[in-house]
Amino acid sequence: METQQKKLYVSASDARAFVEAVLCGNGIPHDNAIIIADCLIQADLRGVDTHGINRIPSYMARVRKGVLDAEASPSLNQITPVVAQVDGKNGFGFIAAHMGMAKAIEMAKEFGIGMVSVKHSNHFGMSAWVVQQALDADMMSLVFTNSSPALPVWGGRSKLMGVSPIACGAPAGAEKPFILDMAPSIAARGKIYKAARRGEKIPLDWALDADGNQTDDPNKALLDGVMLPMGGPKGSALSIMMDVFSGVLSGSAFAGHVVNPYDPSKPADVGHFLVALKPDLFMSLQEFKDRMDYLYTRVVGSEKMAGVERIYYPGEIEQLVHEERLKTGIPYVEAEIEALNQEAERVGVAKIVTSIGY
Numbered sequence: 235m236e237t238q239q240k241k242l243y244v245s246a247s248d249a250r251a252f253v254e255a256v257l258c259g260n261g262i263p264h265d266n267a268i269i270i271a272d273c274l275i276q277a278d279l280r281g282v283d284t285h286g287i288n289r290i291p292s293y294m295a296r297v298r299k300g301v302l303d304a305e306a307s308p309s310l311n312q313i314t315p316v317v318a319q320v321d322g323k324n325g326f327g328f329i330a331a332h333m334g335m336a337k338a339i340e341m342a343k344e345f346g347i348g349m350v351s352v353k354h355s356n357h358f359g360m361s362a363w364v365v366q367q368a369l370d371a372d373m374m375s376l377v378f379t380n381s382s383p384a385l386p387v388w389g390g391r392s393k394l395m396g397v398s399p400i401a402c403g404a405p406a407g408a409e410k411p412f413i414l415d416m417a418p419s420i421a422a423r424g425k426i427y428k429a430a431r432r433g434e435k436i437p438l439d440w441a442l443d444a445d446g447n448q449t450d451d452p453n454k455a456l457l458d459g460v461m462l463p464m465g466g467p468k469g470s471a472l473s474i475m476m477d478v479f480s481g482v483l484s485g486s487a488f489a490g491h492v493v494n495p496y497d498p499s500k501p502a503d504v505g506h507f508l509v510a511l512k513p514d515l516f517m518s519l520q521e522f523k524d525r526m527d528y529l530y531t532r533v534v535g536s537e538k539m540a541g542v543e544r545i546y547y548p549g550e551i552e553q554l555v556h557e558e559r560l561k562t563g564i565p566y567v568e569a570e571i572e573a574l575n576q577e578a579e580r581v582g583v584a585k586i587v588t589s590i591g592y
């Protein structure tokens with residue numbers, strides 16, 4: 235239910251330079267700022283605007299309150315030849331997950347598979363950037379995280395589980411890679427934050443208000459409301475699965491104890507579960523990619539149901555938006571640019587460079 239608002243376009247390189255400057259201005263080491271900015275801008279480029287640079291004000295609020303350690307460097311503990319653990323040390327989730335996936339890839343290159351459990355981490359935004367990190371190394375991946383309570387378990391009425399995304403990927407040859415990245419709710423909670431930020435309504439089937447009624451008002455949904463799981467008990471079960479693999483297994487918070495990234499009162503203690511898998515374990519890489527390409531053409535070439543113009547592969551819409559936004563720049567609304575510029579002012583760095591468009 236997007237309303238037509240004036241859009242201000244920012245090129246990916248200007249957005250990246252702006253975010254790096256704001257992050258460094260808040261005490262984040264430059265090498266880490268580069269990684270965080272890249273993850274956030276990848277989200278905006280892919281059209282996952284809910285998890286892009288608009289998160290900067292809430293992340294910086296946590297840094298200023300001292301509940302997220304801007305200078306933390308995660309540590310790595312090798313458990314077996316194919317299993318490692320990262321302690322995020324309450325630093326940025328982007329940094330802990332990036333280190334974790336890099337280690338998983340390294341182990342998978344040698345042994346075929348690598349699994350990394352990440353504890354004491356924070357929100358890492360859009361899961362697809364971790365999947366992309368594996369794809370860039372020609373690896374298949376599983377990327378799980380838990381998150382703060384937003385969703386009732388099936389049959390419950392108050393929020394307990396996170397809207398915790400389940401993500402995975404596999405490389406292809408000439409065609410698009412497979413990138414699944416989905417929250418187990420009807421819509422990601424970030425979409426409700428985005429609607430609230432932009433003064434827009436939400437579809438009635440996304441969330442309930444505090445009284446258990448359907449609502450199209452994002453503020454009522456956020457204020458003691460709950461998100462609705464996709465597919466009833468199945469969405470609820472996927473959310474519990476994310477908590478088992480990311481929270482229980484790692485030693486991080488779980489069972490409703492992860493703290494909301496918009497709550498700057500305490501550390502979040504998020505857990506992640508990352509697997510990299512070498513696709514050429516049972517055949518050559520070329521044969522695997524040829525088979526992935528065949529799967530892609532079978533899926534998108536499938537007979538369409540009435541009213542459908544085009545069938546998309548998982549992750550394809552986002553990849554098309556990415557290609558488009560590299561050319562047009564990334565669209566933001568004025569209120570979002572103002573909030574970002576306030577962050578720049580706080581640390582005395584230049585405002586974000588925009589051009590006007592609709």
Ligand SMILES: NC(=O)c1ccc[n+]([C@@H]2O[C@H](COP(=O)([O-])OP(=O)(O)OC[C@H]3O[C@@H](n4cnc5c(N)ncnc54)[C@H](O)[C@@H]3O)[C@@H](O)[C@H]2O)c1
Nearest residue numbers: 359360361381397399413414415416417421422546548549
């Ligand atoms: N870190 C966190 O705690 C957290 C929590 C919630 C969500 N998120 C992020 O929010 C983002 C949005 O999640 P979401 O569930 O709202 O995503 P979504 O519903 O927009 O997309 C989910 C999946 O469905 C695919 N898809 C969507 N429309 C399609 C179509 N018409 N045809 C074929 N495939 C299609 C997408 O490519 C994607 O793989 C994700 O990037 C997720 O990682 C992060």
